Amino acid sequence: MKISELQAHIQSFDYAPEQSHHYFLKLIEEVGELSQAINQQKSGQPELAELKGSVAEELYDVLYYVCALANVHGVDLERTHELKEVLNKAKYNR
Numbered sequence: 001m002k003i004s005e006l007q008a009h010i011q012s013f014d015y016a017p018e019q020s021h022h023y024f025l026k027l028i029e030e031v032g033e034l035s036q037a038i039n040q041q042k043s044g045q046p047e048l049a050e051l052k053g054s055v056a057e058e059l060y061d062v063l064y065y066v067c068a069l070a071n072v073h074g075v076d077l078e079r080t081h082e083l084k085e086v087l088n089k090a091k092y093n094r
């Protein structure tokens, strides 16, 4: 799945521009859960039975709210990636 497809998928059932601050708070909450999962060394690609609380799950949760925030702020993450690549190539001499 492409990032644009993930953004569109999330927007299809979770799009509330008036909830922008809520999405931001959820993102911070999920970053905290990701920190816990990393500290507990719950790395690797789990199957469904081991997904809860894993780094994989929390990374996805972070990505979910990044996409939700991008949607309510009218940001195309794929286009932004292209633009940032230009800036980063110059900044880091890649």
Ligand SMILES: [Mg+2]
Pocket (backbone or CB within 6 Å): 030, 033, 057, 058, 061
């Ligand atoms: Mg979570």
